[in-house]
Amino acid sequence: MSPTASPDADAQDLDPERLLARLVAIDSVNPALVPGGAGEGAIADFCARWLTGHGFEVHRLERRPGRPSLVAIARGAGGGRSLMLNGHLDTVGLAGYDGDPLSPRRDDGRMHGRGTFDMKGGLAAMMVAAARAAAGGRVRGDVLLACVADEEHGSFGTEEVLESFTADAAIVTEPSHLQVTLAHKGFAWFEVEIAGRAAHGSRPDLGVDAIAKAGHFLVALEDLGARLAAGPAHPLLGTGTVHASLIQGGEELSTYPARCRVWLERRTVPGESAAAVEAELTAVLDRLAAAVPGFRYRLTPGLSREPFEADQEWEIVRTLTRHAEAVLGHPPAVRAEPFWTDAALLDRAGIPCLLFGVDGEGAHAADEWVDLASLHRLTEVLTATITDFCA
Template structure:
């Protein structure tokens, strides 16, 4: 099966992440398909499904012994189908591009790594080849987290779309909730009330200043600087009442060297300063989900092997978004990101460049054969 044929089949399977879209189909159907596909080609297919209806498939072709193991990792879930221009589950080929939900993000990468693994293991290799088709990357990455509890490798490649450019770093993020306190009172009794929403304005101004300070501060050579922004705000009950609280959700995007603890400390410092200088200001900071930034060693063997298989001077890049590379790296698996060209991730129209799909498959095939030989 060619990568193009396989991609068309994968796109036709609804795998919308139900954590993003209530009632979404989830990964069960696409996991069943991938497991059968691998089994028909001599791989042992392991199904991991700690969360019912949210399976990941890990296909393994054992080596003859004495070689290095390589994991190929990609997510099979997609964002929602609503608002897509056309039928999102009907792959359409026009002018060398295939359109459909997930073609770019990231079933193109899934198809390439599946076909490459099958081709590269046509002859025995000394090292194990592990292909992880994981659930839930678009929301919480529970799939890769579950995989890493049972499987490891000497190196890994994540086939998220990268425009055939070698991606060696990406940002992390930390989410926070800030609860700003006030005092409820009738709107006619200002001497009794404390307006939590107005007090929140002081925090938002300070948050904007933090963003400016970050933007003009030290830069990572590939990623630039960290960022911060307010995402959600809510407060108050009715027009005639002073609001007793105001809640702000914010996101801090991080670069290597910026830990969740460091970002929490910088926000707490803002709150401490405001409590000391603004009358009746009080706030509580709560840290939520945190994902670490990622930075690969450019001299790692897997990076050098993939660049050699590429056969030309690579374009080295970084991504502003987070990927499962960070989880693999934290588990001690040297990795990088390398995937297809195209456009439209999460957009109303999405496509993959089919020449890049073929090129990715060839590069992955050569990388597997060389690394696991």
Template sequence: MHEPTGLLAELVSIDSVNPDLVAGGAGEAAIADFCGAWLRGRGFEVHRLERRPGRPSLAAVAHGTGGGRSLMLNGHLDTVSLAGHTLRPRIADGRMYGRGTFDMKGGIAAMMTAAARATARGPLRGDVVLALVADEEYASAGTEEVLDSFTADAAIVTEPSHLQLTLAHKGFAWFDVQVLGRAAHGSRPDLGIDAIARAGHFLVALEELGRRLAQGPGHRLLGTGTVHASVIQGGEEPSTYPASCRITVERRTVPGESVTDAERELAAVLDQLAVNIPDFTYELTRGVHRDPFEADAEAPIVRTLARHAELALGYPPSIRAEPFWTDCALLDRAGIPSVLFGVDGEGAHADTEYVDLASLDRLTDILTGTIIEFCS
């Protein structure tokens, strides 16, 4: 019988730090090699997708006999910085400690084990597709690459969720606001326009926008959207009036809000400052943005997963939403009904990270039952 704890220990021992987050990070090549070999040995047809050299994703398929629904299980291979963690996982008090145990090699181990168990019983009618993707921690290029070639009738993303059904999460949009001034010698205020001082007016207005959002109507699970300034750069030297000040703004969106809405919101704030503040000029640039996500609570995959979760847990799983973004939104945008469900534990991106091993076993059982029922 395949068991997920040993597999998780092997996954954690493989360095897969995202090099877009940490210069010199190992990337996903070694862990993709390991997972590919493991899955081939269990009868899966493994496709290695590597549009960006050294950053592979895998799509591993167990083909069905036909006439059944296909199911994709999605999880990311990359981690954030090791940040003092070693590559030797440690087990104590029913927990496994180590980078990636919770976010999200625990989910990877559970879905690989569950898929192997489910297909070992004999061919299902529908295909089972494991998407083991690169780069989720930075730009989600891996899931985008998989979706260029593979689809399914439904998907489960095994990001950690404390064994609770996650039916929604926020999106995000990044904007650069460049407030423009005029460079001049520090002794000549008559010639200079201080871009940093004018940017201060924008920061105050941005804080007020955040208060208005917090007081507005919110999503039933996620509450309201948020906005904050995350990076500021400006000035050349102490004796010069700064010609520009650049502020990076992050807007977290809820279902019903779009990046276009967020951009118009910021532009309205900036336009009002241009009317009220002498010599206030700006440039607004849209950057990376991702949509929010909301699942249909009555979708077949949600109802099937909820039923098997209740069987394993002894009670109906809690319904939750997450403030952070996940690849569920990309799957949903591609027309694949999706839900997020994963292990219990703590410490995503933190100095101490662990997975509850009992939850890892339960997740594996829940996924196994879900695969068998959904794809039969």
């Protein structure tokens, strides 16, 4: 059965440009990034009303109060494959934006405003595309829209969705410049604590300078980065990388520091795991402990996310690529991203997926915009893909 629009859900509601403007006007700053941020509550309320008005069965998931995700389902007639479209509700902060970030502004074929590109454009396109496809009455499989919280920080929204919902395939509508994105890097965060011994600055016979010891590690970390850059490369993503992100040590000028902490990030490519990175770092630190007198350390793993790589022969990849070529008038470019997305979580859950989204610029920047022609093309590609895959 296809969704039936409510009487007040007029044809203009299926204009992705108009829907995008309404989404951008809702503050949905991720409070994990910006203390006091609005969170996803208001935008989830709006999307739930819109989707319910277009006949979707809406489920609200809110394990963390004020941080809801939605799963909206258009039930198919039966006998078809199911498809999940995933997009995040949250944005980064508004401070430093050039102009009013919550007042969408159209100019020369673009719409400016926080989230237009990353990724309320993709959110609007997938909502309209799913409503159009389901209303056409040709969908036999279920269409699921996962409108998720917290992608900009820890991605607990998609994790919560995947505990209760699945599909035969998925499309993540992160911005991709209308190019088919089949891979992205992962990351692993670590804290390294270098131990010293506190003593008065006049007593070098007693003190051990943890900051100076940490200097040996920073040099070794730079060397590791050079070795990674010279090593085997992924055909789309290149090599993994490593960098020191934060450093903290010392108490006062006249005291030998008892400890120095270094936080680092290791970006990973397919074939690299957080466990392998931990072993790699342990080997570096153990060599220093053997070579540098008094070098003692503690390595603590933090958050890690796996890299992602799609198979070009997956049916969802072939179906979307075919319809993208029809809409664009040429085969879409294939690309990979250096940043992480929720696609890796879908893949780990056994759902074949890829990324495909709007063109534009300014993710996390002072001016953010989406190319409106790409918004309409994305909606067209998604509508055709849903209709074909779920038929």
